[in-house]
Amino acid sequence: MEIFGDVVIGVGSVFLFLGGLGIFRFPDVYNRLQAGTKCTTLGAFLTIIGVGITKPDWFLKTLIIAVFILLTNPISAHALARASYKVGVKLWAGTVVDRCKDFEGCRGTEEE
Amino acid sequence: MPKKSERSVSRYLFTFVVLLSLWLILVNTLAWEEVLTGAVLAASVAAIGHTYFTRRGLSHFGPKKLFYLIIYIPVFFWEVVKANLDVAYRVLHPKMPIKPGIVLIKTELKSDTGKLALANSITLTPGTLTMDIAGDNLLIHWINVKSTEPEEATRLIGSRFERYLRGILS
Amino acid sequence: MWFVYFSFIAAGIALCLLRAAKGPTSSDRIVGIDAMVTISIALMVLLGRFFGRYIYLDVSLVYAVLAFIGVLAVARYLERGL
Amino acid sequence: MEALYSNMYYVGAGALILVGLYIILVKSNLIKVIIGIHLLDTGVNVLLVAVGYIKGGTAPIFTRTSLAPTQFVDPIPQALVLTAIVIGVGVLALALSIVVKLYENYGTLDVRKIKGLKW
Amino acid sequence: MIMVSILLIAFVGAGGTCLVGRGNPRFRGLVASLVAFLPLIILAFLYGRVISIDYASVPFLDIGLSLRLTPLSWFFGIAIAALGGLAIVFSISYMQGKERLNYYYSMMLLVNASMLGIVLSGDFLSFYIFWEIMSWSTYLLISYRGKQALGAGLKYIIMSIIGSSAMLLAIGSLYISYGTLEIPSLATALQGASAWYALFVLLMFTIAFGIKNAILPLHTWLPDAHSEAVSPFSAILSGILVRMGLYGLFLLMFSVLGLNTLNRLSYGAISFNLVLSWVGALTILFPIFIAVLQDDAKRLIAWSSIGHGGYMILGIGVATTLGIAGGLFHALNYAICVALLFLAVGAVEYRTGTRDLNKLGGLMKRMPITFTGALIGSMGLIGIPLTNGFISKWLIYKTLILSRYPFLAFAALIGTWGTVLYGYKLVHNVFLGQLPEQYKEIEEVPWTMRVPMIVLSGFVVLFGVLPGIPLKAISVIQTHLGMTRLETSLFGMPKAIGELNTLNIFFALLVAGLIAYAAFSASRRSRRVSQYDNYAAGARVPVGGYQHSVRFYDQADRIIRPYLRDRIDDFYGWIATQSTAFFEQLRKIYTGNINTYATWIVLFVAVLIFMGLLGWRI
Amino acid sequence: MVAPLLIAIPFLAAFAVPLFSLISKRISYYIPALALFANLVISLVLIPRVMSETIVVSIGGFPPPFCINLVVGPVGLLLAIIISLIGLLVSIYGVNYIKEGPKDKYHMLLLALLAGATGMVLTGDIFNLFVFFEILSLASYALTAYNRDRAGTEAAIKYLIQGSIGSAFILIGIAFLYGMFGTLSMADIASKVGGADPGFLFVSLALLITGFGIEAAIFPLNAWLPDAHSSAPSSVSAILSGIAIETGAYAVARILYTVFDSDGIMLLIAVVGLITLLIGEMSAFRQREDIKRLLAYSSIGQMGLILFAFGIATRAGVFAALFQLLNHMLAKSLLFLAVGYMIYRVGSKKLSAFSGLGKRMPVSSFVATIAVFSLVGLPPFAGFMSKFSVVRAALALKDPMFLWFVVLMLIATVIEAGYFFRIIQNLFFKSGNSLEEVKEAPLSCLVPISVLAALILIIGVYPQLVSGILDAAAQGLVERTAYIQYVLGVP
């Protein structure tokens, strides 16, 4: 069990690294967010759960942390993406389509 | 449709149960002091927060819904792992093979919670990131655009999750 | 083993910080910082394991909550939604 | 270099304090000055923690697998820092609210223009 | 107990008058007069007694506050109480209908009370306390009329506080050195003091007393203040208040330091007393020229007040028995005369509304009592025989000559000539010559104003004819101080020191007067005409063409005025301007820039740390 | 047993105001006054006990130095009495004077400020001193800006920035001391400073003095003062000038005398005090536009005088400093209160607008005159006795340098007299502009200022009333071994 946990942690930390790499390498905010959200979320999730696995006493609490990250990271990623778009951060030159441009809801005119 | 007060009680109880469970997980013990305190706190917090927390109350606990939830979790995780491998591939590839764009997809989910779950699921899965929701439309940033048509995009991106989510939340 | 974990994580954090330093837009910086925060939460839990102290878990959960709301606030500030 | 490294916390605290002060002395945007104050506060807090740090010590909380007391870092600076942080937050909040009103009154945050009171 | 009660009556009465005035204004004057005269009566019964009591103590300072009655304080106390009372009585009509009378009366009484406090103080802390109360209440009264009085008041209080600061320094130092402020104890203690220390103390006190007594060059507050004050108060101010400086100096020189110590304060031929005498002489000389040129009656008297202060300083400066007696006596005489003059001018102003010497004239017939008062006052000032001024001046001349100070004597003599010039100008411009048209119908002032003038005139003559009365009191002072006593008789002094007998003078003058009258009548050149019965070149002069006496000493004026600006006052003004400009620059350090302010804070720490690095230690 | 109530009551009351406003808003405005009255009574009751022996109160019940102690000695008690007295009067004044804005918040802030001040003078723990100081500071910043006008907000932010720099320095100093001695109890530190490196102590002291010196308006740390004291609502100015800066001066003195045995820099303190005095008075002299700014500069001068007296560093000097402190508290708060209503009635802060006001507002003007006389140091008002004590204490050193210092001090007094007497003339003897509409201040103003004036007069005529406790207080500040023994027990 301990070994399994350590492996999970290892995989997690690799993903954390990949997340960082994606953030660094990708060409625009939106692509960076893709990497930043997916890899860091999974990486953190695995690392934290891995700790829980190696220390069964801690499992429940690590689960809560992990789930919290799983729940909130996409939300903040989304909020950042949306905000960037509204502020006018340019899409990468190689972007093939922008449906947002001609869509009302993107400009925040939606009624509550 | 149940009466408003009944619904309110139901919402309250649902919130209470979720909060108390959270508490017990947090404290990681069943010592009587902790349970008692947790009950009191969950009850008070639920009183403040139940109107925000849920619209449907205890009906979330329907067996069918739980069933869908149990199925959904592995499905979701599998998609997440695929997504990450995909990103890893693109990040590590020297040429960085990406073809990003923002596409529009449709959803049939009506509840806010459903839409949130769908949006989050999409964000965490292969090459997609929810940028905004407007009514039934989701705007998705797609790292490797395969189709710009809404119908096709919806099929490719959204419908994997929607089935289960509809089951969990309807 | 610990060395491997910490190296990966340190590298991840370093890359995020580089992005935060480079920009070019403020969104980029925030994205970098946000990712770094997530990585640090994981790191903190890992450190709890390393030192054998349960209390690190509570700290990291608080950190996670505050970081989430912080990033949200920054995002909302950017789009003039505060 | 070795000295810098072994006194890293002190160096960090000192740097934060000096940078904070520098900003206060030099920047003419009121918001920046307030940021300078907060940096200064942060530096002081780091200094407090650093002063109470003991090599090899951990957080002074007993766990069931009781640790030897000597391994704890000094608990008092931690308590003090908690207080100092809260005070810092209070100052920051108050400063911001004053600035909000000041901006309504003056229409600027440039300290070179906010000189209605002098002599 | 009796002395505490004097002061209690005086101080509580001052406040009480205000309350009475609030309740029923009609009793205000009466109560005020009562309060003013009660101490006089009590004091009169205490003649010749020496009392000393502690009335309070300030434990943390270990200083006992005490009151003390000595012949010296009795002498001044009587003068204060009498003059104060008369001024109050004069005020009843004079101030009728003016505003804020409660304030006026209580302040007048407060000034009196504080002066009584000064002379009755048995220690220097009490002395200082009463001194300061006198200063600020005087300030409040000088400023009372507003407008130009404000500047005068400010000048007065600032100079007063400069003086009292010097005094405070000396008092503090005395206390530190000897652990007591009791005048008798200090007197013993200071016998052993070094000359330098004694000189320091003396100089500090002299600044305070010199300012109050308007000794050159500390006089500049006086002309403004005296002319801007209300007349009854001017009388007090000029008559007695400025003489508190003399009292203080006298007390310090002869009661505290003593002649032995004073004699030690010399450097070769130059001694403190000699310097003081010369200052006194200059103080006599300089104001004459300014006084004669004044067109404002009160300003004229004010300048005379400075000059006559010089006589007193001169008298006590030479510090002989005769000189001291002369100085003290002249203080009393001058107080009477100048009060009389101020009241007279006040009476004129009361009726005519002006005190401009160029606009008045010929009031002799309309206001005979006032005229007589002014005439007697002037004569006393000049020192015409059979007025009190003659005696005191005579004492001073005599001692100067006996002590072989010819130059000082000459200065004093010039002072008298000067007094003649401006005294005559005053009487002439106001009462003689032609009556301006608009004053044709005015009447003599009411009796409450007449009585004080009459009483004062009476004293001028009384002390002129019977100088033995006051001189007796002065000789008691001298006895008490252990000095050689002035032998006196009712009409003057016996031969031993210098013969003076007013009876002889009286008869001599009588004879001279009769001769003059006889000569005047014999020539029969004069005839009585109406005041308007004026002819020039055979034609009746129309009323509009009257030549009133304008710019009386015009010729002299044109010659000396350019040289006679009060350059000392200018100098003080220059200092004030310069300091104000400096303050103006200084306050610019409050730039309004927060970065700068923050820099100062950091600078402060940096300097401290720098000092620490240099090796300063806590 | 009762001593901790001095701290507990104001806090409880400050917190509880909203609870009372459930009953009635109006009642809640009187809560601070009630609390301060209680404090006043308690502190007066404590006098006899404290005069015989300093009360050391342990908060929490652990032996010193292992918990925070209140040291209720003569100096602390004396200041606590004045703080509650002036606070009481000002809060009565404020019920009518503060007409706009969230009045309940005003009253709570005021009470919090006073609670902070009380805590500062009573605490025996240096970090606790800092915490109470922060309460006082923050409440001051907020109250300065209470009117929310241009001047108020500008002054407040400047005050806040300078104050925050000071707080940071204080905290750094505390960190140094703690790092060195491992304790925060002032007595405990005091007992240990003897063995420490003097250079280290010098740096720590420099930081602490600077920090508290900002509040104490030491030159050149006082640039905030004219702004804040002139722009705050007058009742607040009264507290700032009458309590806050004096409390800062107390902290400086406590640190100089008790915590450090700092004879070596007392001369420096005296010089700095003298410079502060001269600059304050000179700036005030030139201030002809804004009467409150003038009073503020005068406060700088007075603080300089107090500091100078502290710098004399003898028991007599400390006595004089405390006496001057007391008198300044009474007189300056009186002046700000009186001037507050004058400004309100006239509608202008300009000195020229006050011409002839003495006729329209006779009581206020009369009472203000008493305060002015006391500040200038004229007998028979309280200020004279303290000025004389300063002179006496300075001369008692028999040091020619101090003789010259006294001369400079007296020159400053003359300058002070210059502008204050100008004000008085303005009030009483200048013919007014159209002041027909102007009425006398209401009783809620007249009663407090008359009480203060009466005190000034009573202390002036009968200084024995306060000399005992002042002397004990001076002794308490100067004799640090006694302090250490009281707190730590006999070694």
Add this chain to the structure above:
Amino acid sequence: MRKFVSVILLGFIAAGFFFALSDIPFGDDRMGVAKYYIENGIAQTGAVNIVTSVVVNYRALDTLGEVTVLFVASLGLGALLYPGNRGVDEEKQRASLIVRTGARILFPLILLFGAYIFVHGHLTPGGGFQGGAVIASAFLLQYLAHRHYQLDRRQFSLVESGSGAAFVLVGLLGLAVGGYFLNNFIGKGVPYSLFSAGVIPILYVAIGLKVGAELAGIVAGLMESRSG
């Protein structure tokens, strides 16, 4: 010029710090009073978190002061930004559905978590301030998600003053029962159990509520005052 002068001055200050800090080497064990706390903390206060025993018991007066500082800040802010510019700012962007829904769901969870933190202050690194901050952050989240969100300031001020008063009253009870203000007069219980450490949890609950209410009030004030 200003920069140059500043650098010089700061150089002196740096030198001073160096000088002073060289006397307190980093990482040395120089504990004085703290040693006593570590040795006697559990026995005297019952709290296993020594920082908590310092914060809430040994140095409780600091904590009372600290709560007051925050109270003052929130009062000041309320006084300055009163009455807030209520209503919707038209320029203000609405949050997306995702954020709104997320906020709704997370709100009670975060609140409960905040409560967890301050209730366990004596057992974990948590405490009243941290818990209060978390609670306030929940309200910040609401403000971020909902344009029209408004706190009921009145209720918050009641919670604030009620809990503040409770703090002092518990302290006064200590004075009445134990003879010392803020005395820990209740039995200390068994270490590591929730109901241990006497008044510490009670005080921490009060502090948590108070800090939460105050910070939330500050958040509300700042969020509602933005007029663009």
